[in-house]
Amino acid sequence: MSTSEPRLRIAMQKSGRLSEDTQKLLKLCGLKLNLSDRRLLAHVSNMPIDIMRVRSSDIPGLVMDGVCDLGIVGDNTLEEEELDRQLKGNKSEYIRTTSLDFGGCRFSIAMPEEFEYTGLACLDGLRFATTYPQLLNRFAKANGINVEFCLLKGSVEVAPRVGLADGICDLVSTGATLEANGLKEVAEVFRSKASLIQRADPLCEEKQAILDTLLPRVHGVMKAKESKYIMLHAPKDKIAEVSKLMPGTETPTILPLAERDNMVAVHVVATETFFWETMEQLKALGCHSILVMPIEKMMG
Incomplete structure (x- = not known):
């Protein structure tokens, strides 16, 4: 090459x-x-x-x-x-x-556990440790409050305990790190993927x-990743009712079954969540052999 x-x-x-x-x-x-x-x-x-x-x-x-x-x-x-x-x-x-x-996470304001949070207005004039000062400033302006910040690239959670800031504004996943450092989440600033x-x-x-x-x-x-491939056997005279229960965006594929004139095979790609309740409704209509399978790749 x-x-x-x-x-x-x-x-x-x-x-x-x-x-x-x-x-x-x-x-x-x-x-x-x-x-x-x-x-x-x-x-x-x-x-x-x-x-x-x-x-x-x-x-x-x-x-x-x-x-x-x-x-x-x-x-x-x-x-x-x-x-x-x-x-x-x-x-x-x-x-x-x-x-x-x-990569889903949320960017939130957290305060010491003893802080009495009554709404965004109570954060006005406070100082926050953060790695993302511009996101924090945009949020503050949009909500009519004034805040100060100190820029930290790591160990943001320790800032309130050592007197660097009143609170923090940082990425939160489970909240376990906040709890371990005596902090509580009080306001979500930004949701990210x-x-x-x-x-x-x-x-x-x-x-x-x-x-x-x-x-x-x-x-x-x-x-x-958002879709599932669904296969089932359905009574031929219930196709209209079965189709209404299918959470797919395309018309189901209907195939004959060998030696079963009263039954057909139904195949469909579902782009919405396929719940157990839907499977139970399908079974109540006389459907059986209901399979819900993941899809690795799709095109067209």
Whole structure:
């Protein structure tokens, strides 16, 4: 392969909560990754794609500056960088290509357990330790309160106990870390998931062709995770009632059964949750052999 051949460059988290999910997504999209802990730039062996493995906080800037063509990053990190660049007058354009179904978390204000929280107004004039000051400031302005902040890149939870701040504004998952440090969550500032973003500048023809192949695969993997394949045997005279219970967006496929003139096989892709109650309703209509199976990939 010629080293001059254009290669699509994707930035992803080197290590952390998004790294494993990102690798899984890329592999489900058919990319053969050759990752090593010590290598920050890895080559995909079966497509002209390079993977740059960096800190999450670096990903938005790499895409906005055009160093990388794509990036997979949490919305909290993305919007914090966008707000910060806008404040400084720096380039902040990008395209949010796809919202992904992993990396979910919430960005919340937490106060010492003894603090009497009566509403957002009681936070006016207080000082907060945070890694995301721009998100906090946007929230404060939108709710008509004034806050101060001290910027910390780690160990944010300790700030109130050592007198650095009155409270904190940080990412929360289970709340166990807050509880262990004598804090309680009082207000949600921002809810985040991972996103696939693209640089704002147009890609060259060769890179655009690679992206046009990759994006349908990403969308197919996302759609497959939200869907189930349902198979069952149903009485032929109950097809209309069975179809109404199916949570799919497409018309069910009806197939004859060998030596069973009164029964048919029904197949459908369900894009909504398929509950036990629905299965019980189907059984009450005379259906049997009801199977609900996961889907790995979808296209078209």
